[in-house]
Amino acid sequence: MSIPKRHPYDFDPTYGLGLKELRAIRPPPEVEGFDAFWQARYRKALARDPSPSLTRSATRHPRWTIHDLSYTSTDGFRIGGWLLVPQHGNVRRGLVVGHGYGGRDQPDLDLPVEDTAILFPCFRGLSRSSRAPISPDPAWHVLHDIDKPDRYIIGGCVEDVWVAVTVLNTLFPGTKGRVGYSGISLGGGIGALAIPHDDRIDRGHLVVPTFGNRPLWLTLPTIGSARAVQAYGRTHPEVQQTLRLFDAASAATRITVPLLCAVARFDPAVAPPCQFSVANALPIKDCNEIFILDAGHFDYPGQAAQSSALMAKVGNLFGTP
Structure with missing residues (x-):
């Protein structure tokens, strides 16, 4: 392993912690009513008729038929994205892929899966799902309705994932009970919150997930979305x-399906202690795997090799029946 030694930040993106210390971090005490809060939101998402709309994309690919897609999520929010359908074989599985706070301008065409329909939703307010008055700037998006737990946009993004599963099950009935979720950074935190409450999701892959261990998340220096919330919290301690209620580590204690979690030892945008809080919270060790990255949200020597090794594991996870 080769953790970056040089960086432009005025803080240490390892936070002075070695691998042993990171692996010892545990999730914080959970808030009362956590399960009831999310179960109510899940019931609301299940009741939504997503009314998906598909248009053949102008982009052509030898493996995939690519569709521009939109569907209606909770609160009547129209979500835009893409759907990949394999050109050869039958659709036996589904996969929902979440994105980071940089948004998404195209689908990933190199995922190592077969016989799988892949849905790439853009979370509400971002990229193809942008809509006023929600700002696409991460520093403002992460604050949207943060003073209203039932309306906070992060909860809406979790509901967007659940409704995306409904879309896959509707379009491809053979995917019922056979849908995976993969997400990075923002999408990793959203996935940790979504997976345990939806028994239609049978496996997951989270990369450098955010929103873990909120008490720590609110205190550690960062260039990521936590920085905006920290500034807000100085005048709004409530x-x-x-x-x-939106702690990805608390949610991860409830994940009972196979999960591959990639966490970084150095990360200026999502503090490694918060990432490891999510990974360490996973309760069933024999069906989960923690993959250690040298760094996240930062280029480093050996990155291509680690990404290739991780992608091989992704193919094994989502390629099995």
Whole structure:
């Protein structure tokens, strides 16, 4: 392993912690009513008729038929994205892929899966799902309705994932009970919150997930979305209680399906202690795997080799029946 030694930040993106210390971090105490809060939201998402709309994309690919897609999520929010359908073989599985706070301008065409329909939703307010008055700037998006737990946009993004599963099950009935989720950074945190409450999702892959261990998340220096919430919290201390309902580490303690979690030892945008809080919270060790990256949100020597090794594991996870 080769953790970056040089960087432009005025803080240490390892936070002075070695691998042993990172692996010892545990999730914070959970807030009362956590399960009831998310179960109510899940019931609302299940009741939504997504009314998906598909248009053949102008982009051509030898493996995939690519569709521009939109569907209606909770609160009547129209979500835009893409759907990949394999050109050869039958659709036996589904996969929902979440993105980071940089948004998404195209689908990933190199995922190592077969016989799988892949849905790439853009979370509400971002990229193809942008809509006023929600700002696409991460520093403002992460604050949208943060003072209203039932309306906070992060909860809406989780619901967007659940409704995406409904879309796959509707378009491809053979995917019922056979849908995976993969997400990075923002999408990793959203996935940790979504997976345990939806028994239609049978496996997951989270990369450098955010929103883990909110008490720590609110205190550690960062260039990521936490920085905006930290600034907000200095004048609105009540946000600490709200965010406990949106703690990805608390949610991860409830994940009972196979999960591959890639976490970084150095990361200026998502503090490694918060990432490891999510990974370490996974309760069933024999069906989960923690993959250690040298760094996240930062280029480093050996990155291509680690990404290739991780992608091989992704293919094994989502390529099995």
